[in-house]
Amino acid sequence: MDAIQVENLSKRYGAVLAVDDISFAAPTGATVGLLGGNGAGKTTTIAMLLGLLVPTSGRITVLGHDMAKDRFAALARMNFSSPYVALPSRLTVRENMRVYGHLYDVARVDDRIAVLARELDLGPILDRPAGQLSAGQKTRVALAKALINRPELLLLDEPTASLDPDTGDLVRTWLEQYRTESGCTILLASHNMAEVERLCSHVVMLKQGKVVDRGSPDELLTRYGRHDLEAVFLDIARDRRQAIPA
Amino acid sequence: MRPPNLKPMFRRIWGLMYRHLALYRRSWPRMLELAYWPILQMCIWGFTARFLAARLGNPGLIAGATLLGGVLLWEVTLRSQMGMSISFLEEIWSRNLGHVFVSPLRPFELIAALIGMSIIRMLLGVVPAILLAWGLYAFNLFTLGPVLILFFINLMIMGWAVALGVVSLILRHGAGAEPLAWGVLFGLAPFSAVFYPVSVLPAFVRPLSYALPTTHVFEGMRGALLHGEVLWGHLAAAFGLNLIWIAGAAWLFTRQFHAARVSGALINIGE
Known part of the structure; x- marks a missing residue:
């Protein structure tokens, strides 16, 4: 069973469509990266997953609980960390x-x-x-x-932002260890592509509120003909290169 | 059918109260502030009452007693309202709301914790002032008898209703609505007949005055102080009106909390 199931999720603020009909899933026990530039819709998506924000349309199921009807049961089994919340x-x-x-x-x-x-x-x-x-x-x-x-599900918003390389590495090592030992699912929003390559088995790429690509880091590297995720990220962000058809 | 397990609910309420109690334990200015204003008010009005008694004799003594009773009981409403509003503002100031609202804490549990803190803050603020009035001015509020408890309950509920309204406005307008936490209740004081009977007010203001639960408590207080009688009609009106006020405030809070979840205000709540 998937720990997170997002189906046709949208969030509109007046004329601005912050999240535009996205769907993705996070398999139980996996670490899934949610990537995208500033304003891509990552924080809005995480806020909807946490029940802080009511979607305009779509459906979110977390650990088997429909977040529209039963969010407190899900919240008791998950947790969240962000350097932007003190x-x-x-x-x-x-x-x-x-x-x-x-x-x-x-x-x-x-x-x-x-x-x-x-x-x-x-x-x-x-x-x-x-x-x-x-x-x-x-x-x-x-x-x-x-x-x-x-927690059975951990939502991390840029967990190593503003950390020096040594501390950042310690945190990443610890997260890997915790996921392996506990079987916890992790959804990671990050701008650190090396971190995503190291930790994530699945990646969802967002741009202007839409899912523009998805797959394992290796699949994305192959698809874009690149050696690292940072180059793939820039290709998508700047519309530089299309995925190479399989 | 198994009875519901209420322990997690009480733990969550206690968790949020513990957060505020730990804060007070580590911050003497906050502790001082709790008792500072009630004691200051008591000193000013206590000397005024003593002056009136000295100049006017027995009528002055009676006026002084109702004045001091009014001051002390008004502090109950004011401290209850501020205790709840400021505890909520503490979460905004510490940028902690994001963590609180993604925990399993239900909105009604948040309110219960804020009410718990409001009671503690009110007692820490008002009890020293009551004792001071007793020691300095020989004014013993407890001579009102057991009805004093009913007065306290009504005044606290009114304070919580106003505080819920303030919290709702903060959810809607962010910390820009913060000054209301300090000032809003003073706007109701002239109509609450704290220091004078409703009959003093112009006729067109009286309906507004009678719509406030506090008015009935203060009319009841004067009945008890001046004539030694419990005005049950006023007490019943206070309870009935409080029911309406608290229900209205709860409806407003529920609505604004949902609106904040729709607009994203819970993520960006601030200035």
Whole structure:
């Protein structure tokens, strides 16, 4: 079964069609990349997947739940991380984690925090206010918050944005490890093409609200005759090259 | 049929309350602010009441007592309203709403948590002022008797109804509607007959005044203070009107919350 099924999804803001009749699926246990330039509709799509935004038309099914009718059942089994959404800065990391532990009804929340602190190396910063952390530490804390409920589906919006290469690599390694161990499905929106090539088994390319291509990274490289996804991304973004017919 | 498991619901409500309690524990200016205004108001009006009593004798004493009762009970409404509105604004200020609204927390659970925080904030603000009035001016609000609890309940519900309206406007217009959280209730004060009876108001204003639950509480307070009687008719009117006010506010909130999910305001809520 697919963890995410999106069918004929559209979102219109007045005269602007932000998402235009897109359909895609994320197989359970896969990491799917949602790629596109600024304004392609990635954030709007993720917001609709999270129930933050009501679609103009179309249907979203997450973990078997219709998001229009039963979104809270799905939300309890998924989680989300984005560098653009903060955690309360005056609360310590531990307090923030407890808040979300309660919101997601996590059993033995302090034990879960201890496990995540060990795995993500948060021990030394657990009792520091979230607002006093470096960008890399904040990213690890945001990831820990996103994993507090052992999600079956993880939505990540640019999880390594503004991180140095070392910290970015640590986060990517940890995500690979977590997906392998937990069988979790990951939907990743990113502008980092190397990251997408490394983590994703499927890629959905968006442009001006439409799905313009899809496939595995290898399939896309072959189709466009390129050696890396960045070149494929630029081909699509700048209408430079069409996919080579199979 | 198995009874529904309410534990997750109460944990989610507690989770959001814990977030605010942790914030207050780490921020003494926030704690100070809770009690600062009620105590300041009590000092100003307490000295005024003492002055009236000294100049006018017994009538001044009675006027002073109703003045102090009005000040303290009005603070109950005001602190309840601000406690709820400002707790919601704290989520906007910390850019945390995105996380809160993608958690399994239902909108009514969010409201329940905000009400919980409102009660705590109101008690922390008003109880010291009540004790101060007792200590400094020998004005004991508790002499009103058990009916005081019914007054408190009605004033709090009115505060929550107004706060829900403010939260709805913030959802609709973003943090641009933020000043309403501080000012909106003051607009109702002249019509709520806090310090004077409704009969003082011009006849054409009285219907508006009687449509406010607070008016009936303050009329009831004067009945209890001046004549030692409980005006059950006014209390019943206060409860009935509060039912209408809170239902209207809940309808407005539900509508604006859905509108915010349609317009995308929940993603971009800010200035």
